[in-house]
Amino acid sequence: MAAVAVGCAVAMLSAKNPVHSALWLVGNFVALAVIYLILSAPVLFAIQMIVYAGAIMVLFLFVIMFFMAPRARQWLRPPLAGQLTLGGILAVVLLLLLMWGLGNGAIVPSMEPEQPPSAAAQAPAGEEQGAAVPPLGQPVELGKWLFTWQVLPFELTSLLLLAALLGAVMIARDVASEGRERGREHAPVVHDRQAGGEG
């Protein structure tokens, strides 16, 4: 699975066509989802498949299609000087650092964090008997965890999603066409300094 993931990533990077890149990314996501499953996170496997590979990539593809004018694919500008070399060097350095860190155990903490009292002390009602521990990854367990211990981030995330939704609508709206639809006097006054094709 790891190889699959890496391969998909490489392919994504090297694809000339953005659509191809997107499709390879989907493959990468699927591979990762399977790895999640291996790591005893079935909930996330499902979520990854649905949200990421399903919704997000679809969105990406929509936008890519949006820009698929025939001329859009040509790089008329020369590539930036030094970007590839320096970026490559730094990326390699980063990789080495990460590996080194992993190898030294500096990144993986070895100490045991403190135990939240309720989860260990009380047994979930009716789910287990005696000292038996439910295996990792049960959706029920995750749900319990999510709605008790981590309820705050959960709620905040929902707020965030709301904000993002509104923001996206605001950013990408076309004020000129709005004016056209509703009549001139309804068009909001915006000084669009960005107008004009070339940068």
Added chain:
Amino acid sequence: MLNYVWLAIAFPLIGAAVNGLFGRYMRSKLVSGVIGCTALGLSFLVAILTWWDYSTQVLTLRDSPFYQVTLWPWIHVAELKLDFVLLVDPLSVVMLLFVTGVSFLIHIYSTGYMAHDEGYSRFFSYLNLFVAMMLILSLGGNGIVMFVGWEGVGLCSYLLIGFWYRNMYNANCGMKAFIVNRIGDFGMLIGMFMLFSYFGTLNFVDIFRAAPVVFSGVDSWVPLAIALFLFLGAIGKSAQMPLHIWLPDAMAGPTPVSALIHAATMVTAGVYMVARLNPVFTAAPTAGFVVALIGVATAFVSASIALTQNDIKRVLAYSTVSQLGFMFLACGVGAYWVAIFHVVTHAFFKACLFLCSGSVIHGMHDEQDTRVMGGLAKYMPWTYATFVISTLAISGIPPLAGFFSKDEILWRVAVWQGQFGPAAGWLWALALITAFMTAFYMGRVTFKTFLGKPRWTAQYVEHHKHPHESRPAMVMPLAVLAGLACVAGFLGMPKWLGGFNVIEPFLAPSTAMAAAAPAEVGGAVAGVPAEHGEEVHQAFITLGSTMATEVAFAVLSVLVGLIGLFVLALPMYTRRFGVTEGLKQRLRPLYLLSFNKWYFDEIYHHAIVIPGTAFAYTCWRFFDLKVVDGIVNGVAWVLGAIGQLIRPLQTGFVRNYALYMLLGAVLFIVFNLFK
């Protein structure tokens, strides 16, 4: 009253403030004049009361004639403790009296003289301020208070000389006075610093008490240096050679200013200072000789210049310089009380002379050149009379005041016993010649101005028929001053005329301190006799030892004055005018030397002013423009260069910025991994 002596300073200060701040809002000019004169009148009253208080308490003050009034603690820094202290002792009482008195009269005079001037209240404001500063100077109990007054009178002198500031010439004269004064102040400050470093205090009383001890414990050059530096300050302030150049040009100011500042008070500040710090001078006999030498040289040179000047005020200015030289001569030989005596009498008759000349100028509609005057006696009788009285006084004709003080000076010089005694003869001779010249040029001025045929008719035809006498406000002070010039001499009569001498014993606690010094002070102390009398005659070796000698000297000086005045000047200037022209031609080099003020100004200009301005110019061109501006511009340039260096980082491309972020992240990880 002794504790309230500061009121004498406060009244003129308030007057100055009121006139200065509110003068322009006063509807009538009279108010400013009244305020100014009243302030001075009150000050004079305080002076009299203080004197009365002091004299009647003299018994209780026997052990300490110095009465200090501490107004407020001022500078307390580490070992430096200086308070604003006023000192009431005989010397300061004398100064207080005559400064306030003469100033009061001059203020009254000014109400008349400046009546048509638009800066009327400004004038009185400055004048009051000046008196306040002069009183601070005279009443100061330590060096720093005195210095406050010292600088203050210099400032007021500048303000008043350049009173009619719209004329550039007047402003320049004011600047010249102030700058030359400052040169002297440098010496004064060094003297003060040395005093402080050796005595640990600048308080006069403490210095007086400690002087014998301190000076016996240091090398002999110490009091000499202190004395010379302090005297440098006096040279600047009292217009002695070589810093006398500012006084004649100070005549650009209004005549009351000349009378007050440059005749009676400010220029005597130098004499006062030397008299005040006389223990220092007596501890350094060489300094005394230097003082006497410069004094007599100044007297001689400036008298010679006065012989040929045509501007009536300039003659009087050089006369002032000359008389100041006499005063310093007296100080130099150790006769401090005589110097102060001459200060007082000179204040009276010189102020009278100046005010008379102001009256003449006023009457002649601002004409100052004696060559176009003449025959004014019958049109300005009061002015004429008082002028003549003062001329007689300055020439040393008894029984007017000048005789007593000037003759006493000549006598003291002649019997000088210090280690430079043998030179006394030369000093005396020069002084005598100077006295002769004094009589001569004063007679010349008198006769040219008031007697003889009128030479001013041409320019007067269209204005009036003839000049007229001045108004009472101006004439009254003239009369008072002339009267004082008549009687003031009787304060210090010599022994052979009865010995009614009140001024010497009165001043003795302040000026005769050498008598209290232990015998081991210095080697040959300049023999200052504590009393006038037998001691003098005992010490008198070469010139006889009887009172008759003194009388002979007196008669000699009177004769000299009479000859100068009547035998030479009168005929020359009233009847035989041709003589002067002939003399001028035959003695042409001398005439030129005298007329051009011995070329002092020209020498200074070429030796100091021109190199100075060249140096300043060079400093500007090179140092200021290149170095200082270079540094400032250079800093700016460096900053700009740094900006230019870093500028390429701002490419505007997002990917480059992402690269920078990655770089930062990598560095961060490295740092955290390996720390």
Added chain:
Amino acid sequence: MAAVVCNSLILSGVLFTMGVLGVMVHRHPVVIFMCIELMLNAANLALIAFNRHQYSENWLTYDGQVYAFIVIAIAAAEVAIGLAIIVALFKRRTRVDVDEINLLRG
């Protein structure tokens, strides 16, 4: 189990670096964005791997998975906004190239 976790972590690192490289190199804004998503996923993988590593009888925790879940949610939000921005930027341009956005050049 430890081997899986270890390998997952290595994979996470590799994927992350590849995402970084992609962001540096690509010029199409959407592709850059996809590389960012790749990085996020790598982080998620690490989180889940750690969760797996931490879970034991004494220590019942699902923190890693919860965080991964939230990251996914956040990534979704970010995608929405990011694509909106890209759309707004390049709407009227002919060339779709990140280097065109250089008005802040100094």
